Amino acid sequence: MRNIKPAVLTGEHFMNGDYACAEGALAxxxxxxxxxxxxxxxxxxxxxxxxxxxVGGIFIQMEDEMASMNAILGASWAGxxxxxxxxxxxxxxxxxxxxxxxxxxxxxxxxxIQRGGPSTGLPTLVGQQDMMQARWGSHGDYEVIAxxxxxxxxxxxxxxxxxxxxxxxxxxxxxxxxxxxxxxTEKIVIPKxxxxxxxxxxxxxxxxxxxxxxxxxxxxxxxxxxxxxGYKVITTGLTHDEKGYPAMNAExxxxxxxxxxxxxxxxKADIIETQERETEDAEIIVVAYGxxxxxxxxxxxxxxxxxxxxxxxxxxxxWPFPDEKILEVANKAKTIIVPEINRxxxxxxxxxxxxxxxxxISLPKLGxxxxxxxxxxxxxxxxx
Numbered sequence: 001m002r003n004i005k006p007a008v009l010t011g012e013h014f015m016n017g018d019y020a021c022a023e024g025a026l027a028x029x030x031x032x033x034x035x036x037x038x039x040x041x042x043x044x045x046x047x048x049x050x051x052x053x054x055v056g057g058i059f060i061q062m063e064d065e066m067a068s069m070n071a072i073l074g075a076s077w078a079g080x081x082x083x084x085x086x087x088x089x090x091x092x093x094x095x096x097x098x099x100x101x102x103x104x105x106x107x108x109x110x111x112x113i114q115r116g117g118p119s120t121g122l123p124t125l126v127g128q129q130d131m132m133q134a135r136w137g138s139h140g141d142y143e144v145i146a147x148x149x150x151x152x153x154x155x156x157x158x159x160x161x162x163x164x165x166x167x168x169x170x171x172x173x174x175x176x177x178x179x180x181x182x183x184x185t186e187k188i189v190i191p192k193x194x195x196x197x198x199x200x201x202x203x204x205x206x207x208x209x210x211x212x213x214x215x216x217x218x219x220x221x222x223x224x225x226x227x228x229x230g231y232k233v234i235t236t237g238l239t240h241d242e243k244g245y246p247a248m249n250a251e252x253x254x255x256x257x258x259x260x261x262x263x264x265x266x267x268k269a270d271i272i273e274t275q276e277r278e279t280e281d282a283e284i285i286v287v288a289y290g291x292x293x294x295x296x297x298x299x300x301x302x303x304x305x306x307x308x309x310x311x312x313x314x315x316x317x318x319w320p321f322p323d324e325k326i327l328e329v330a331n332k333a334k335t336i337i338v339p340e341i342n343r344x345x346x347x348x349x350x351x352x353x354x355x356x357x358x359x360x361i362s363l364p365k366l367g368x369x370x371x372x373x374x375x376x377x378x379x380x381x382x383x384x
Contacts, residue, residue, distance in 0.1 A: 004054060004055070004056070005051075005054040005055065006055075006193075007026045007027060007029075007055040007193075008026070008027045008190060008192070008193040008196065009023060009027075009190055010190050010191065010192050010193065011189075011190060012187055012188075012189055012190075013187070013188050013189075013190060014185060014186070014187055014188075015152060015185060015188060016043065016152060016182065016183055016184060016185045017149070017151070017152040017155040017177060017181045017182045017183065017184050018040070018041065018042075018043035018044045018047065018085075018113065018155070018182045018183070019043060019044075019047050019152075020152040020153065020155040020156040020159075020188050021044050021085070021111055021155040021156065021159045021175070021177070021182075022043075022044050022047035022048050022051060023047070023051075023156055023188075023190065024155065024156035024157065024158070024159030024160050025048075025081075025083050025109070025159050025160075025163065026051055026052075026055055026057070027156075027160060027190065027193070027196055028081070028159070028160040028163045028164070028196065028198050029081045029163070029198060029200075030057070030081045030082065030083050030109070030163065031052070031055065031056065031057035031058065031080050031081060031082075032057060032058050032060075032071075032072065032075035032076075032080045032081070032082040032083075033045070033048040033052060033057070033058070033059050033060070033072075033082070033083050033084065033085075034059075034060045034061075034062050034067070034068045034071035034072050034075070034082070034084055035048070035060075035061065035062065035065075035068050035084045035085050035086065036061065036062055036063070036064055036065050036067075036068050036086070036090060037061070038065075038086055038087045038089070038090045038123075039087065039115065039123040039124060040087060040113050040115055040123070040124065040179040040182050040183055041085045041086055041087045041090075041111065041112075041113040041182065043182070043183075044085040044111060044113070044182075045059075045061070045085060049061070058075075058080075064093065065084075065086055065089075065090035065091075065093035065094050066093050066094065066096065066097060068084045068086070068090075068094070069084060069093075069094040069097035069098060069101070069110070070097045070100075071084075072084050072108045072110075073097065073100065073101050073104065073106045073108060073172075075108075076106045076107055076108045077106065077226065077227045077233070077235070078226060078227055078228060079226035079227075079228075079229075081107075081108075081163060081167070082108045082109075083108060083109040083110070083111065083159075083163075084108075084109075084110055084111070085110075085111035085112075085113065086110070086111070086112060086113075087112060087113050087114065087115050087123075087179075088112075088114065088115050088116075088117040088118075088121060088127070088129070088130055089117075089119065089120060091110075091112045091130055091133065091137070092133070092137070094110060095133070095137040095138045096138065098110065098137070098138050098172055099138030099139060099140060099142070099237075100237045101171065101172040102138065102142045102144070102171055102172065102260065103140075103142075103236075103237045103238075103260075104235045104236070104237060105170040105171060105214070105221075105222065105224070105260070106170070106171070106172060107163075107166040107167045107169075107170050107171065107172070107173075107201055107224075108166060108172045108173075109159065109162045109163055109166055109172070109173050109174075109175060110172055110173070110174050110175070111159070111174075111175040111177065112130055112134070112174065112175070112176050112177065113177050113178065113179060113181075113182040114126070114127045114128055114129065114130050114176065114177065114178040114179065114290075114341075115127050115178075115179050116129065116366065116367050117129045117130070122367055124179070125179060125367045125368065126178050126179040126180045126291065126341055126367065126368065126369060127178065127179070127341050127342065127366070127367070128178055128289075128290055128292075128340050128341040128342045128345070129341070129342040129343075129345070130176065131146075131176065131318060131340075131342065131345045131346055132345045134146045134174050134176055134318075134319060135319050140257075141257050141261065142257075142260055142261065143260070143261045143263075143264035143265060143319075143320060144171070144173075144174060144264075144319045144320075145162075145165050145166075145169070145171065145173045145174065145264065145271055145317070145319060145320070146173070146174040146175075146176045146317070146318050146319040147161060147162055147173070147174070147175050147176065147316060147317055147318075148176050148177070148289040148290045148315060148316065148317075148318050149175065149177050149181055149290070150181060150289075150290055150291060150293045150294055150314070151181065151184070151186060151294075152181070152184055152185065152186045152188050153186065153187075153188045153189065154181075155175075155177060155181060155182070155188075156188050156190065158175060158316075159175060160196060160197070160198075162174075162175045163198075163199075164197065164198065164199035165199075165271065167199045167200055167201045168199050168201075168202075168221070169221055169263055169264065169267065169271075170201065170221050170222065170224060170263075171264075174319070176290070176318065177290065178290045178291050178341065180290075180291040180369055181290060181291050184291075201224045202217070202221060202223045202224065203223055203224065203225065204223045204225050204231065205223070207230060207231070209232070211225060211231045211232060212242040212243055212244075213225070213231075213232075213233060213234055213235060213242070213243060213244035214240065214241070214242045214243070214244055214256075215242040216259060216263070219263070219267070220259050220262055220263035220266065221263055222242075239252050239253045239256055239257075240252070240256065264320055265320065268320050271317060271320060272317045272320060272322045272325070273316040273317045274313060274314060274315055274316055274317070274322050274325050275312075275313075275314040275316060276311065276312065276313055276314075277297060277300060277311060277312040277314075278300055278304060278310065278311040278312065279311035279312070279313060279329060280311075281309055281311075282309050282310055282311030282329075282332075282333060283309045283310075283333055283334045283335070283383075284303070284308065284309065284310045284311070284333065284334065284335045284336075284337065284379050284382055284383060285310070285311045285312070285313055285329050285333045285335070285336050285337070286299065286300060286310065286311070286312050286313070286336075286337045286338075286339065286375060286379070287312075287313045287314075287315065287326070287329075287336055287337070287338050287346075287350055288312065288313075288314060288315070288338070288339055288340075289314060289315040289316075289318055289340075289346065290341075291341070291369050292339045292340065292341060292369060292370050293312070293314045293315075294369075295339070295369060295370045295371060295372045295374075295375055296312050296314075296339060296370075296372075296375055297312050297314075298372035299372040299373070299375035299376040299379060300312045300379075302372060302373075302376050303376055303379045303380070303383075306380075308379060308380070308383050310379050311329075311333075313325065313326075313329055315346070318346065321349050321353070322353075323353045326349075326350055326353035326354055327353050327354060327355060327357070330353070330354035330355065330357040330358045330360075331357050331358075333358050334358055334359065334382075335358055335359045335360075335361060335382045336350060336354060336358055336359070336360045336361070337361045337363055337375065337378055337379065337382070338350050338360065338361065338362055338363060339363040339364075339365070339370045339374075339375055340362070340363070340364055340365075341364075341365055341366065341367075341368070341369065341370075342364060342366070343364050343366070344362040344364050347360065347362040359382070361378065361382065363375065363378055
């Protein structure tokens, strides 16, 4: 007899970020996981393989990452919240079907526990080298939503947030974590089930044989009928009309792609989230995301003790990029420092959005996290 356990393990736990991610997915109703083992994301699959049978869900180890992404799209069309998890090389393989999910408007979650690249690179060491791939990795024009957790607690919380955003805006949402956060073990608090905010996809209000698969409401998001519910469900990766049929003309392309982009861009205020520390009077602001944000906060605290007016802007949502917030801090700061575990990716977006209002410094590092003192050293240098 199957050992049934609750999906929400309310209470305090001591677990790593990968496990916390899996628990967050289960807590918000994920009942299908398809994946392929890859360091440093394998622990998510391992946890899901044990927990899914306990909650009446399905775990499948697929033959590769391309099939994994395809499987979660199919499961979502059947009405099941679905997720996959991978790292660098697998993320590359998922990009084609990620674009398919964007075009077909399929809610699901793709978790990337980033490691050093390119190619097989450094499987056991940290990286943030997939951040631009997250935005531009598939072909064509589209918008994405990508969240960057900095702790195991946020791996739990942001996985739920990612599912809610995917259901609300009908698209695959990215959780762009990294090896340090994935393998870091800390206390996480799982709230009671009634206290977890859950968003489910918008459904057609009533059955009609005239239902149009891609006729959007005022929020630019079409209600989604599940396959098998009696509705005429037609979907394709080709440019399509409101019925879902392929429409091979420029007018259909303009109308569809503009809506797919606008449903994200016109709702940026609802989607984008940042966190500020000590920025009110800051002359030097560190812009960071993921695990480096932890070191950056310590560096800012140390700088403040030495009388340096430093602050931190942490990017929780990296895509869509918080253009207005970056310009806001650039208008009052003398210098912005961007530590990243790559050769400089998000710093280019910071430069673009700051409009030369202040000096922007890239602080790259590969294979390891910045120490607070490495960031503090740069803060002191620009404060002279």
